[in-house]
Amino acid sequence: MTSLQQTEEVGRLSIYREEDVLRVRQAVRAAANAVRLPLVDQTKLVTAASELARNALVHGGGGYAIIERLGNGRRGGVRVEFVDSGPGIEDLALAMTDGYTTASGFGLGLSGSRRLVDQFEIDTGPGRGTRVTVTKWAR
Amino acid sequence: MVRVPILQLGDVLLVSIQIDLEDRSALQLQEHLAQRIVDTSARGVVIDISALDVVDSFLGRTFATMAAVSWVLDTETVVVGMRPSVAITLVEMGLSLKGVRTALNLDRAMNILTVRATGRPRAVPDRGRPSWMPVGAP
Numbered sequence: 431m432t433s434l435q436q437t438e439e440v441g442r443l444s445i446y447r448e449e450d451v452l453r454v455r456q457a458v459r460a461a462a463n464a465v466r467l468p469l470v471d472q473t474k475l476v477t478a479a480s481e482l483a484r485n486a487l488v489h490g491g492g493g494y495a496i497i498e499r500l501g502n503g504r505r506g507g508v509r510v511e512f513v514d515s516g517p518g519i520e521d522l523a524l525a526m527t528d529g530y531t532t533a534s535g536f537g538l539g540l541s542g543s544r545r546l547v548d549q550f551e552i553d554t555g556p557g558r559g560t561r562v563t564v565t566k567w568a569r
Numbered sequence: 570m571v572r573v574p575i576l577q578l579g580d581v582l583l584v585s586i587q588i589d590l591e592d593r594s595a596l597q598l599q600e601h602l603a604q605r606i607v608d609t610s611a612r613g614v615v616i617d618i619s620a621l622d623v624v625d626s627f628l629g630r631t632f633a634t635m636a637a638v639s640w641v642l643d644t645e646t647v648v649v650g651m652r653p654s655v656a657i658t659l660v661e662m663g664l665s666l667k668g669v670r671t672a673l674n675l676d677r678a679m680n681i682l683t684v685r686a687t688g689r690p691r692a693v694p695d696r697g698r699p700s701w702m703p704v705g706a707p
Binding site: 448449451452455456459469470472473474476477480481484528538539541542543545546 | 589591592593622623624625626627652653654655657658661662663664
């Protein structure tokens with residue numbers, strides 16, 4: 431199944447300033463629209479992207495996002511990867527806890543965005559930055 | 570950075586967010602609003618977010634702070650016009666917007682604020698039932 435999956439990169443955006451978070455949101459919205467994600471799913475994905483882009487900026491000291499359009503023959507989807515080379519997350523379980531925050535927010539950046547997408551992967555550790563990948567499929 | 574206009578309508582301040590806000594624009598709005606509440610002695614604030622297609626946790630927290638600050642300044646804040654997709658997303662994300670009063674639209678927000686100020690509903694011309702509806706219809 432994975433071998434049949436088509437992926438096409440549609441955007442690579444750097445995240446170094448607050449306005450970049452807005453640009454990531456717009457680009458993710460456009461990609462979600464292009465694969466015909468229903469409006470609620472678009473909103474969920476864009477909201478998750480907003481959380482993760484801000485995380486990369488605030489906690490990771492900046493980074494970039496890669497937006498991909500997916501297709502497995504039957505349905506389309508969008509995958510967004512957020513990469514930063516910041517300090518990484520020491521205690522991932524704690525960081526994924528609702529309400530845990532080190533900065534200004536509700537502490538729902540990671541836990542909340544995980545609930546908004548179909549697939550959520552995170553690769554992080556002290557000193558090696560953070561890479562979060564989220565995927566949303568059209569139903 | 571954008572500066573969101575704060576309009577005065579009687580003793581209510583009306584904030585209509587028409588575009589996506591950067592975080593610092595949202596924080597700036599928070600400060601301006603608190604100052605305007607003090608300057609105008611407004612008794613109510615309505616924040617219209619009908620133009621927003623995304624409300625993330627940062628903006629949600631900003632609304633919660635604005636509501637809390639306005640409350641401390643003896644003013645009630647009502648957020649209106651949330652899109653259904655935004656509401657579903659906030660709930661699913663687990664963001665309850667505790668302490669933020671919401672209303673479906675501006676009209677209902679004005680009612681809430683009037684009741685709070687006067688203890689009575691707002692005097693609105695009674696449009697009555699449509700003339701085409703037969704008497705006795707449910």
